[in-house]
Amino acid sequence: MDVSQYLDIFIDETKEHLQNLNTHILELEQDGENMDTINEIFRAAHSLKGMAGTMGYKRMQTLTHDMENVFSEVRNGNIKVDSDMIDLLFKCLDALEEYLTTIQETADEGTNDNEPLVKGLNDILNAKKGEEPKEEKKTKKSEKKSKKEEKESAKEDSAKAKWRDIKIDDSVKTVIAEGAKNNIKAYGITVYIQEACLLKAARAFLVFKALEELGEVVVSVPSAQDIEDESFGFDFSVIFMSDKPLDQIISAIKYVSEIEDAVGGEVDLNGEEEEKAEETVNEGVPAVAEEKPAVSSAPTQAPAKTNSSSNAPDKKSGKPVVNRTVRVDIEKLDSLMNLVSELIISKNSLVSVAGSVVGSSNLAFNEQIEYLESVTTNLHESVMKVRMVPIENTVNKFPRMIRDLSKKLNKKMELYMTGEDTELDRTVVDEIGDPLMHLLRNSADHGLESAEVRAQRGKPEVGSIFLDAYQDGNNVVIEVRDDGNGIDIEAVKAKAIEKGKITPEMAEVMSDKEVIDLLFQPSFSTAKVVSDVSGRGVGLDVVKSKIEALSGEIEVKTKLGEGSTFIIRLPLTLAIIQALMVVVGNEKYAISLGAIQTIESITPADVKKVQGKEVINLRGTVIPLVRLNRILDLEESDDGNHDMIVLIAKKGDRLAGLVVDELIGQMEIVIKPMGKYAGTTKLISGATILGDGEVALILDANALI
Amino acid sequence: MEELAISSEVTQYIKIRLGDEFFGIDIKYVDNIVRMQHITRVPKAPEYIKGVINLRGEVIPVFSLRLKMGIEEIEETKSFRIIILKYEGESVGIIVDEVREVANVSSDDVEKVFHSTSEGIQNFLSGVGKTENGLISLLDINEILND
Numbered sequence: 001m002d003v004s005q006y007l008d009i010f011i012d013e014t015k016e017h018l019q020n021l022n023t024h025i026l027e028l029e030q031d032g033e034n035m036d037t038i039n040e041i042f043r044a045a046h047s048l049k050g051m052a053g054t055m056g057y058k059r060m061q062t063l064t065h066d067m068e069n070v071f072s073e074v075r076n077g078n079i080k081v082d083s084d085m086i087d088l089l090f091k092c093l094d095a096l097e098e099y100l101t102t103i104q105e106t107a108d109e110g111t112n113d114n115e116p117l118v119k120g121l122n123d124i125l126n127a128k129k130g131e132e133p134k135e136e137k138k139t140k141k142s143e144k145k146s147k148k149e150e151k152e153s154a155k156e157d158s159a160k161a162k163w164r165d166i167k168i169d170d171s172v173k174t175v176i177a178e179g180a181k182n183n184i185k186a187y188g189i190t191v192y193i194q195e196a197c198l199l200k201a202a203r204a205f206l207v208f209k210a211l212e213e214l215g216e217v218v219v220s221v222p223s224a225q226d227i228e229d230e231s232f233g234f235d236f237s238v239i240f241m242s243d244k245p246l247d248q249i250i251s252a253i254k255y256v257s258e259i260e261d262a263v264g265g266e267v268d269l270n271g272e273e274e275e276k277a278e279e280t281v282n283e284g285v286p287a288v289a290e291e292k293p294a295v296s297s298a299p300t301q302a303p304a305k306t307n308s309s310s311n312a313p314d315k316k317s318g319k320p321v322v323n324r325t326v327r328v329d330i331e332k333l334d335s336l337m338n339l340v341s342e343l344i345i346s347k348n349s350l351v352s353v354a355g356s357v358v359g360s361s362n363l364a365f366n367e368q369i370e371y372l373e374s375v376t377t378n379l380h381e382s383v384m385k386v387r388m389v390p391i392e393n394t395v396n397k398f399p400r401m402i403r404d405l406s407k408k409l410n411k412k413m414e415l416y417m418t419g420e421d422t423e424l425d426r427t428v429v430d431e432i433g434d435p436l437m438h439l440l441r442n443s444a445d446h447g448l449e450s451a452e453v454r455a456q457r458g459k460p461e462v463g464s465i466f467l468d469a470y471q472d473g474n475n476v477v478i479e480v481r482d483d484g485n486g487i488d489i490e491a492v493k494a495k496a497i498e499k500g501k502i503t504p505e506m507a508e509v510m511s512d513k514e515v516i517d518l519l520f521q522p523s524f525s526t527a528k529v530v531s532d533v534s535g536r537g538v539g540l541d542v543v544k545s546k547i548e549a550l551s552g553e554i555e556v557k558t559k560l561g562e563g564s565t566f567i568i569r570l571p572l573t574l575a576i577i578q579a580l581m582v583v584v585g586n587e588k589y590a591i592s593l594g595a596i597q598t599i600e601s602i603t604p605a606d607v608k609k610v611q612g613k614e615v616i617n618l619r620g621t622v623i624p625l626v627r628l629n630r631i632l633d634l635e636e637s638d639d640g641n642h643d644m645i646v647l648i649a650k651k652g653d654r655l656a657g658l659v660v661d662e663l664i665g666q667m668e669i670v671i672k673p674m675g676k677y678a679g680t681t682k683l684i685s686g687a688t689i690l691g692d693g694e695v696a697l698i699l700d701a702n703a704l705i
Numbered sequence: 706m707e708e709l710a711i712s713s714e715v716t717q718y719i720k721i722r723l724g725d726e727f728f729g730i731d732i733k734y735v736d737n738i739v740r741m742q743h744i745t746r747v748p749k750a751p752e753y754i755k756g757v758i759n760l761r762g763e764v765i766p767v768f769s770l771r772l773k774m775g776i777e778e779i780e781e782t783k784s785f786r787i788i789i790l791k792y793e794g795e796s797v798g799i800i801v802d803e804v805r806e807v808a809n810v811s812s813d814d815v816e817k818v819f820h821s822t823s824e825g826i827q828n829f830l831s832g833v834g835k836t837e838n839g840l841i842s843l844l845d846i847n848e849i850l851n852d
Contacts (some may be wrong), residue, residue: 342762587746632748658735674747675795677850678766681749685762687757695745700769 006199009108010055010220012327013047014100019393020044022400025089032074032081042071048096051258054202057109060099073125088120090400101699122138135186139331161263161363163188163237166221168267172239175218176267179241184215187246189253189264190237197258199478201230206256214249215242234260238265246593261560274448330426333387340376340383340420341576341670345689348667352691388423391478392467394433400438405444412462413448413472415440419469424476428550428570432478435543439480440465441564442539447484447528447564457561473594478573479566488550488559489515516556520544551685553702555652577686579649579669585634588696592689595701597655600662604641613648616646616657623648626704631683649701656705672696714812718834719788720841722803723771724779727806729834729841730788736796737789738804741781758798760789764834773849775825792850799849809840810834815843 007191022222023040045068052060067089073079095114111119166188168176176186188636193203204227211217214590219239222232242249246264253262348370352367395417402415424432448454448463453460453598493507502510522541547554551571556563571594579590600618606627607614614625625646629636669688673679678684685700724850728767729755737760744767753772757764767787771778784803789796814835831845 345762556762634748672764673764674757674764675766675797677795677797678747678754679749679752679766683749684747687745689759689762689764693759694743695757695764697745697747699758 001392004591005132007103008686009327010051011100011104013051014096015046017044017051018096018100019396021048022090025086025093025267025395026399026403028081028085029470035075036612037076038071038075040430042068042075045071051283054206054257055198055267057099059109059111059113060096063092063095063099063114063118065124065126070124074365079124085124087171088117088124088696090122090404092117127615142477144365148513161188162190162235163221165263166219166237166239166240167218172218175241176239182243184243186240186267187240187242187264188237188267189240189249189262191253191262192235192260194258194260195234197234197584200232200234201228203256203258203674204232205226207259208251209536210252211238211240211254214244214252215240218242220327221646233388240253247453258510259547265459266615304337304372304379328386333383333426333607337387343379344443344576344668344670346692347372348669349693350693380668384425384572384576387426389426389429389671390421390423391429392420392434394429395436395467395469397433398437398467401437402440402444409445411444411450413444413465414462415465415467422471422476422478422572423470424531431546431550432568435546435568436467436480438539438543440467442566443480443482443484443564447482447486449485453485456460471572472569475594476570478568478570480568483563486560486562487516487519488557488560492516492518516558519556520554535537539630553651581664581667581696582645582647582660583664584632584660587634588626588664588690588694589632589660590696590698591647591649591701593666595649597650600657602644602646602657604644607644618657621655623655623657625657625659626705627701629659629661631704649705651702651705654705656701658701658704669696669698711765715809716812718808718810718843720805720808721770721786721788721801722805723774723801724775727839727841728801729807729810729843730790731843731846732807734790734792734846735788736791739786739787739789739798740839741764743789756798758787760796760798763796765789765796766799768849769790770799770801770849773799774829790846790850792846795822797850806834808834809839812834818840 021041022043024037024044026038029038043150045064047069049064052064070079070085074081079085087270095112098112100110100542102108108658135182140643151287154176166469186633191204191207193200197203197204208217208220208224217240219236220227221237226232227236231443236684246266250262250264253259292550350369350372354366362425399415400418402413406413409508440663443465444463449457449459450467451461454463464483466479468479468481470477489512493502493510496502496515497504501518501521507515520543547568547570553569555567555569556564578593580593580596582589583589602616605637606616608617609615610622615622615623616629617623644659645661645663646659649656649658672688673687674687680701684697686698687701688698689694717732719732721728721730728844739760742758744758746756747754747766750756753769755769757766759765764795766784769778781804782802785800786804787798787800788804789798815832816835817832827841828843829848830842834841834843
């Protein structure tokens with residue numbers, strides 16, 4: 001079977017499972033007894049193994065298989081979780097990630113067998129062989145429990161055995177009767193595929209393949225062709241002829257991953273099926289038959305737990321096991337977004353046409369335009385929402401990173417995260433990972449002091465790093481905070497002077513903020529020791545440029561001895577914004593509405609000069625004036641006698657008054673990139689196409705302040 | 706046969722005019738040719754960038770070929786055109802005085818001899834091609850679009 005068409009899905013899902021494993025193994029380290037965590041890990045490892053097997057990645061399969069064995073022993077209480085084991089497991093995850101990268105690049109898993117890891121896993125398994133009796137006790141206990149539950153589920157099972165509904169026609173009856181003479185039994189089996197399964201046909205194919213190794217499928221409902229075309233629900237039934245016992249057949253089916261359940265029984269042509277042979281198996285807890293014959297003697301253990309976990313959402317984790325989702329290529333979403341953009345542009349032209357037709361008192365026409373406006377706005381919002389994903393996927397890898405750093409740097413630290421469910425545009429989420437990682441490393445390496453220094457300062461031994469994300473109006477704010485040393489302004493100054501960036505005289509008069517800004521200049525690192533964690537001069541300047549490329553901004557708050565906070569502010573969406581259209585000189589410009597606080601009318605007499613710069617006093621606040629016509633190299637149109645229109649723009653806690661000649665109004669605009677030739681000035685953050693087809697530039701208020 | 710095929714390699718050029726001189730632009734870079742339209746000025750951009758235009762919903766920068774090559778600008782005439790070039794994945798428009806025709810130039814007829822009157826222009830040329838309608842200077846698009 002050709003599996004290459006499933007490669008994308010495989011890669012996506014493997015990533016998810018790996019992330020899942022990373023998260024849960026971290027949890028396991030904290031609480032080695034938590035059964036929910038262990039089960040979750042087991043499930044993820046098992047799915048990984050199944051997927052790798054389906055795709056024919058043998059090395060990946062071997063490694064995950066051994067990991068699964070270890071987890072299974074942990075779950076059975078035979079192995080205690082210790083720090084060495086966690087380290088080894090993390091190494092395994094890294095190895096799996098390596099496989100995945102290789103697969104992504106070459107569609108092949110490469111040739112690294114990772115033998116030391118496999119050996120390590122087997123050592124763990126072998127070392128604990130001596131504790132068998134304990135297992136027995138436990139098994140008994142759970143068996144007792146599960147028997148009770150099985151009774152309850154038995155009723156449900158008989159409803160699930162859809163194979164009983166198969167109409168057996170005469171020709172098949174003959175075959176079955178023939179078989180009976182040769183001691184070949186006929187079984188009816190209904191197989192349930194997990195509803196989250198994306199490769200239904202492939203799973204069914206594997207089930208058929210497994211069955212054909214054991215006997216012969218005589219009837220299948222739906223037909224084999226329908227199953228191949230994926231035109232079936234989440235279950236299918238077969239009449240199967242084999243001389244093997246039913247539990248062996250069911251085990252073989254269950255060995256295929258993403259099989260929710262398999263129900264079977266012997267077909268009795270007299271109309272009564274042999275209920276005794278009935279059995280349920282479940283993919284969620286496959287340890288039972290899959291592992292060793294020793295365990296398969298207690299197959300009833302399986303259904304008890306998984307029935308509850310697969311039928312109802314996993315209560316402990318608080319997340320539904322099955323999400324009803326459709327995977328969509330991000331490019332399709334991009335093109336959808338582009339179409340919405342075009343629609344908004346053409347709506348804007350309609351609005352401008354409607355406005356320009358003199359004496360157009362056609363109410364119906366205007367009504368329709370207003371209706372169109374609300375539809376396009378809603379459409380835009382919906383498409384935007386579709387593109388929004390929680391930052392969770394990106395930040396989830398950080399706890400693991402901090403753990404590794406903690407070992408590497410030999411500092412004790414803990415990462416606290418909030419707001420992982422904060423949503424951002426997919427493209428932003430993809431891009432924000434690296435800058436955040438940089439900042440976290442920075443905090444761990446430069447921010448947090450060594451244990452001795454912390455003790456001297458009376459701080460707790462374990463350093464804290466916080467990652468907080470939240471939505472603030474049209475922005476999403478992500479803060480990286482630590483309770484470490486904070487930025488040493490004097491050290492930065494000394495370094496800057498040493499590097500020749502500033503002169504000692506300049507250093508005298510620089511404000512703290514200006515000094516901190518130096519950190520964001522290329523090749524500036526204050527770490528006294530260059531480590532491989534951070535501090536090769538490719539640090540904060542990269543972070544800054546990346547964030548600015550996403551139309552975001554970054555600021556720093558710091559207090560020496562108490563810690564620092566890096567605050568990243570990102571726009572919710574990149575493509576479409578509400579803007580204020582203004583005229584400067586004879587040119588039209590758009591300014592993001594989000595940046596503007598108020599619009600004021602100022603008389604020339606209100607303009608004062610402070611240190612040669614124009615300022616206004618607005619309700620007690622002194623605000624510097626920015627004359628846009630001068631900044632944009634336009635001729636002075638103001639004769640100095642008229643009132644001025646001033647937009648009060650805000651950036652962080654700084655304000656500025658932008659002087660414009662005329663206000664056109666508020667408009668929803670689509671941001672178009674300017675390209676590398678024209679997009680060189682920071683004043684202009686992009687361009688947009690107006691209703692009349694003309695291009696207007698978007699002024700970046702942040703760059704003006 | 707094979708030798709013949711190699712020697713008669715013909716490249717097509719769009720023949721354009723600047724002042725009274727003719728230049729050729731390799732047709733493989735040319736995406737489109739449009740009439741002059743409203744160009745939105747971009748502040749703080751280099752002088753030769755006249756601004757940006759809207760081409761079917763895309764915002765595209767427009768160069769003045771004259772200014773880029775150090776030739777004085779003249780007042781816009783009706784024959785002015787913007788040639789849209791696709792270069793390294795980006796679209797760029799360049800303003801020329803006039804677009805004449807497509808010229809076929811055989812690689813045999815390209816010489817590295819420059820006849821241009823102005824010294825500065827030579828940096829932007831890759832050679833001179835002989836055609837039945839006279840000589841055209843072949844523009845080096847790399848030089849023109851890279852700073």
